[in-house]
Amino acid sequence: MGVETDIASWILTPSDMTAVDRDAATSGLSSFGLMRAAGYAVAASALRHYPAATRFVCLCGVGNNGGDAMIAAEALTGSGADVAVYLMGDRARLAGDAARAFATVPLRSQPLGAYVPAIGDVVIDGLFGAGLSRAVSGALATLMRAVTDLALPVIAIDLPSGVDGRSGQVLGDSFQAAQTVTFMARKPGHLLLPGRTLCGALEVVDIGIPARIIRSHRAPLVENTPALWRDAVKALDPGAHKYRRGHLVVFSGAAASSGAARMSATAGLSAGAGLVTMVAPTEAMPTLAAHLTAVMLKPVDTDAMLSDLIEDTRLNAFVLGPGFGAPERVRRFVAALCDRPLVLDADGITAFREDPQALFDAFRGPVRLVLTPHDGEFSRLFPDLAGDTALSKIDRATMAAARSNAVLILKGPDTVIAEPHGRVAINANAPPWLATAGSGDVLAGIVGAHLAQGMPPFEAAASAVWRHGAAGHEAGEGMTAEDLLRAIRPLPQAS
Numbered sequence: 001m002g003v004e005t006d007i008a009s010w011i012l013t014p015s016d017m018t019a020v021d022r023d024a025a026t027s028g029l030s031s032f033g034l035m036r037a038a039g040y041a042v043a044a045s046a047l048r049h050y051p052a053a054t055r056f057v058c059l060c061g062v063g064n065n066g067g068d069a070m071i072a073a074e075a076l077t078g079s080g081a082d083v084a085v086y087l088m089g090d091r092a093r094l095a096g097d098a099a100r101a102f103a104t105v106p107l108r109s110q111p112l113g114a115y116v117p118a119i120g121d122v123v124i125d126g127l128f129g130a131g132l133s134r135a136v137s138g139a140l141a142t143l144m145r146a147v148t149d150l151a152l153p154v155i156a157i158d159l160p161s162g163v164d165g166r167s168g169q170v171l172g173d174s175f176q177a178a179q180t181v182t183f184m185a186r187k188p189g190h191l192l193l194p195g196r197t198l199c200g201a202l203e204v205v206d207i208g209i210p211a212r213i214i215r216s217h218r219a220p221l222v223e224n225t226p227a228l229w230r231d232a233v234k235a236l237d238p239g240a241h242k243y244r245r246g247h248l249v250v251f252s253g254a255a256a257s258s259g260a261a262r263m264s265a266t267a268g269l270s271a272g273a274g275l276v277t278m279v280a281p282t283e284a285m286p287t288l289a290a291h292l293t294a295v296m297l298k299p300v301d302t303d304a305m306l307s308d309l310i311e312d313t314r315l316n317a318f319v320l321g322p323g324f325g326a327p328e329r330v331r332r333f334v335a336a337l338c339d340r341p342l343v344l345d346a347d348g349i350t351a352f353r354e355d356p357q358a359l360f361d362a363f364r365g366p367v368r369l370v371l372t373p374h375d376g377e378f379s380r381l382f383p384d385l386a387g388d389t390a391l392s393k394i395d396r397a398t399m400a401a402a403r404s405n406a407v408l409i410l411k412g413p414d415t416v417i418a419e420p421h422g423r424v425a426i427n428a429n430a431p432p433w434l435a436t437a438g439s440g441d442v443l444a445g446i447v448g449a450h451l452a453q454g455m456p457p458f459e460a461a462a463s464a465v466w467r468h469g470a471a472g473h474e475a476g477e478g479m480t481a482e483d484l485l486r487a488i489r490p491l492p493q494a495s
């Protein structure tokens with residue numbers, strides 16, 4: 001059974017899910033009934049994916065994740081499959097619904113230490129789910145490695161044991177699942193890395209908790225899909241005059257390092273900015289002119305020349321940083337641009353490593369700054385957040401966005417987009433081959449184009465990250481950043 005489509009895009013943290021469980025119980029729903037539904041869904045998935053399994057091995061912890069596994073064992077046995085149950089820890093520690101599952105299901109369990117993984121086993125992992133509270137180590141870690149070494153298929157209940165549902169991080173060791181069956185809504189650990197990879201294929205199953213209860217605990221956290229920003233795309237007028245489709249300015253550094261900014265400028269045009277002007281030192285003009293045709297060029301050598309240029313209020317978005325170098329010049333240019341929509345990337349970010357607060361103070365008020373750091377650049381502006389291992393990537397991006405009053409695009413295979421008022425999206429459409437030189441420059445240009453076209457900063461950023469990922473798929477494995485530029489497609493519109 002799938003979940004309602006709008007709920008399917010939501011992401012609940014494990015603590016949101018605890019609150020959902022509590023409300024479900026107070027509203028009269030039987031928590032044991034939920035466990036039965038969960039266990040049966042796991043069994044159904046196991047039979048669907050592994051109809052020829054020699055034996056299903058259900059590994060149970062003493063919490064409710066183990067209870068789910070025991071119910072799955074019952075269902076699998078009922079279907080005629082060969083099933084073995086192993087319990088981690090003392091039976092006396094079973095409590096609540098898990099104790100009830102063990103008391104009512106007439107199957108014998110053996111201690112986990114007695115399990116010897118064998119070819120043909122399909123492992124049902126019910127050791128820990130939302131209740132993982134410390135690192136996996138010792139004999140359990142050894143067992144996980146033995147299962148992995150034999151490449152036994154693992155079906156994880158809720159999460160692969162060892163993966164933290166809040167952060168996607170591995171605590172100690174974990175299973176690599178082939179399938180993960182979770183309930184009602186995804187958790188951050190299903191989308192953030194390495195959790196996403198360790199889950200294998202993910203199924204989200206409706207176990208009967210009413211949508212209204214899930215909705216009431218909905219955090220402003222979603223997967224980055226077109227549903228998040230489609231209305232902002234709809235507001236754009238595709239037939240508009242070129243000036244009404246915005247005028248993006250991209251700053252270039254010296255001629256020798258102008259490739260990155262050229263990439264951003266070309267991406268800006270491909271992503272729909274009506275006009276793109278490249279601003280550069282006079283010495284870079286011949287090089288730029290030789291490479292660019294549709295992009296206009298404007299020499300700017302001094303602060304006064306920049307002031308003159310930006311008097312033109314039709315210039316409505318700026319990209320500063322790719323290949324720019326010159327940290328001192330960055331800081332002066334940023335000071336001049338601080339009341340305009342600005343994408344600050346690469347060298348633009350690094351220029352503020354000695355005094356990030358100066359940047360944040362310049363952009364108080366309405367949100368107009370988009371920062372696009374990878375982890376290294378992030379640690380230059382937010383060293384304390386980068387160094388705090390208790391924070392998830394979502395926490396880091398959210399706290400950084402609040403501190404800087406900027407929209408944060410914290411890049412990587414699991415890019416997180418956060419805005420100062422708490423909205424957060426996790427991106428999951430980026431193929432691994434996007435990690436190539438110049439790819440980030442293309443992204444900065446797309447964000448700039450969306451800002452120039454009048455999209456609000458959060459929607460501009462989230463849609464740009466999605467469009468960049470889609471272009472990566474379109475360009476295909478082995479692509480270069482130039483291929484990526486040619487693969488930028490229109491944004492999906494609401495029908």
Ligand SMILES: NC(=O)C1=CN([C@@H]2O[C@H](COP(=O)(O)OP(=O)(O)OC[C@H]3O[C@@H](n4cnc5c(N)ncnc54)[C@H](OP(=O)(O)O)[C@@H]3O)[C@@H](O)[C@H]2O)[C@@H](O)CC1
Nearest residue numbers: 034035038063064065128129130131132133134135136158
């Ligand atoms: N609405 C829903 O979503 C529903 C959810 N359901 C299911 O409930 C699951 C959550 O259940 P849960 O809260 O009982 O926690 P669970 O993950 O079983 O683990 C707790 C135990 O593990 C132990 N432990 C932790 N880490 C450890 C370590 N490294 N090494 C060793 N031990 C460790 C921990 O020990 P303690 O910290 O207490 O010492 C405690 O004993 C959820 O994932 C889903 O499957 C369904 O039943 C249907 C409805």
Ligand SMILES: Nc1ncnc2c1ncn2[C@@H]1O[C@H](COP(=O)(O)OP(=O)(O)O)[C@@H](O)[C@H]1O
Nearest residue numbers: 411412413430431432434435437438439440441
């Ligand atoms: N493993 C990966 N899978 C998918 N996307 C990735 C991966 N690694 C990096 N990316 C994306 O590729 C881009 C790289 O940007 P960046 O680090 O600035 O590189 P560059 O400076 O070379 O352009 C970012 O959009 C990032 O999110």
Ligand SMILES: [K+]
Nearest residue numbers: 125128159161
């Ligand atoms: K599990």
